[in-house]
Amino acid sequence: MKNKYIYALLVPVLLTFFGCEDLDTAPLGEDITTEQKAEVVENDPSKAAAGVNGIFAQFSQYAPNEDALGRVNHFDIGYGSVMMFSDANGCDVVQEDNGYNWMSGSLEYSDRDYTSRETQIIWNDMYAIISNSNNVIGSIDPATEEPVTQFYLGQGLAARAFSYWVLAQLYQFNYVGHESALCVPIITAENAIETSLAGGAPRATVEEVYTLMLSDLNTAITLLKSAEEGGSVRSDKRYVSLAVAYGLRARVNLTMHKYAEAAADATSAIAASDATPASIDEVSDPYFSNIEDSNWMWGVFVAETDDVVASGIINWISHMGSFNYGYCWYSGGRQINKALYNSISSTDIRKGWWTDENSYSANLTDIENAFMVDYQYRPYTQVKFAPYKGEIETSTNANDIPLMRIEEMYLIKAEAEAMSGADGISTLVDFVTTYRDASYSFAGDVQEEVFRQRRIELWGEGMNWFDIMRLNKGIDRRGGGYPNATMIFNIPAGSDILLWRVPEAEIQANPVISNGDNNPAAVAPSPVSE
Known part of the structure; x- marks a missing residue:
């Protein structure tokens, strides 16, 4: 039987949020309304809490795609899989292609085959987060003024925006210049029934996907600000705080090259957060393993x-x-x-x-x-x-696995200030001299220097690929020390091989996406000399 990817993952938005014993005992055509579900949440917020926990449980799971892939794969672990695949695609996380390295497909770009395990894992995992986010969003009255439910709704919106931000940079090139290019299907709580009746959703444009992201984050920020003022705050860092929501919007604006907005959001994230950059002394030993560390804003517990x-x-x-x-x-x-x-x-x-x-x-x-x-x-x-x-x-x-650290906000602020005409050099130099290298000085292209600083600071945290795509970089592994000559590539910016492809199973199951709608099938890169 075919795996009904989007169809199977996203139709349940109106079917399973509370579980059949609570609400959903009727067939789809007789399902209770969103307004009725929202009333239940208002009366018993613990039901929404379960839905929110379901969102963040998706970030770390044991073999969530076992059924789809027909076996347990040892790199199938939730969002950590996406982090490792994208880092292996790049040129900063060097690794050997051997029998014990599960990232060999991403090292050599065979993961771009639309039947690969990697492409199915990424598609399924990110849309599973979207599905669970839609479950929460669709069950809460958007006009709620109750702080607890405002907090829960903010979680769903922020998590959905994060998922689309990830997908957008895997399935299409940088925002500027590609606004009308095909990106990924948009599924929301509002269009879930329409999507189910059509059997799936078409690929939306890049601009449409980013419009949804910003709308979600704008609303999430408003809700989380109100929730925090009303005394509803997260219990731990696996959840999205107001500061994290600002940080997510800073990422989106930076990706869109909306630099003044990105600088403002990074500044707001720093101001709203209780996180502080790790000191030189703290990072002078192996570190970055505990979500409770003072520099973590958001992470996988x-x-x-x-x-x-x-x-x-x-x-x-x-x-x-x-x-x-x-x-x-x-x-x-x-x-x-x-x-x-x-x-x-x-x-x-x-x-x-x-x-x-x-x-x-x-x-x-x-x-x-x-x-x-x-x-x-x-x-x-x-x-x-x-x-x-x-x-x-x-x-x-x-x-624990880092998803956002306060150090990133200082680097976003520095780049975005410089690119919008402000003094980004001072922001960059102050950050590095205070927290990493007291002897640091710099004069030159701030954007390129921040890119280098991000490659160092965020190494191994699954962030580098997004910088490569938003800055329209290529993949040049020459001189990088790769132990396998077959893994040394120099892939030009804009090459088709950089884009992931919609999985074959989705094409087969989704009647509104055809083979012609997919990203091009590209020839694997050829090795070059060191």
Whole structure:
């Protein structure tokens, strides 16, 4: 039986939010109205809470696509999969193509085949978040003035905008100049029945998708501001706060090259957040493993009891870590692009986030350095991400996953100020000298320097691909230290191979998307000399 991708994922927006024992016992044609569901939520907000928890549970899951793919795949872990695929597509997270590295398809771009496991995982995972977001949005009166339900509605809108922001940059090129190009289908709580009757939804244009994102975030910001004023705030950082919503809108505006708006939103995010950049002392040891750290604004909370942790190796840090048990011990781990590493000043504390050409990091203890040698990691291997609770060789892979850090907001602010005619250099220099390199100075192209700083600061956090696409960059791996000659590419900006394709299963199941509507089938890139 065909997998009804959008059809199966998104029709349930009006069918399953509360569960059949609560509301949905009638067939589709007799389903209760959105207004009736909203009334139930107003009377019992815990039902909306369950829906919101369902959204964020999608970010970290054990093999959510097992049924669709016919087996458990060890890189099928929720949003962490998207992070690892896109980083492997780039040129900064260097890794060996071997029998223990599940990212080989993304390293070589065979993931662009529309029957690949990767393309099905990305499509399913992001639309599952959209589906759960629509479940929440469709069950709450948009005019609600109750702080708790305002908070829940804000969660649904912000999460949906985030998902579309991710999808838009995987399935089409940068916003400016491609506004009329086909992007991804738009599914909302309002059009779910129409979509179900049509059997699916067409690909919307880039402009239409970004219009929805901004509308969602504008409303979410209004709701979350009102909710916070009314005393309804998030219980932990897995949820979206007002500051995070500003941060998401800053990302969208930056992607659209609306620089003045991006600078204003980044400034608002910093002001609204209680997060502060990690200090030079804090990042002088392996770090970035705990959602409670002061610099995290938003993240994926992973508990020791989660299935991904119980699996031992089917989790994000298993693939990404160096010190913890997992695929990292056998795949060769993850290295930084050698040319990027060499661009980092010796006075920058981040130089020690990776080992040097002699497999040594000044940020590590003697025991930690010996560990890196004993496990035969190559030079330039990451030691940025600490093992769970700082325990070397731990088999408890319960690391949280960063989705937004306050440092990113300072970098957005610097770039956006410079590109809109303000003094971005001062913002950039103040940030780097205070928190990363006291000897830092800079004069030149701020946008290019911020791009370099983002490559360093956000390395391994699944953000680099979005910079590549919004800045219309190519993929040049020459001089990067890739261990496989077959993985050294120089892909020009705008090449068709950079775009993901709508999965074949979606084409087959969705009568309003044809093969002719898909992104072009591109030939895999040919290796070039180092």
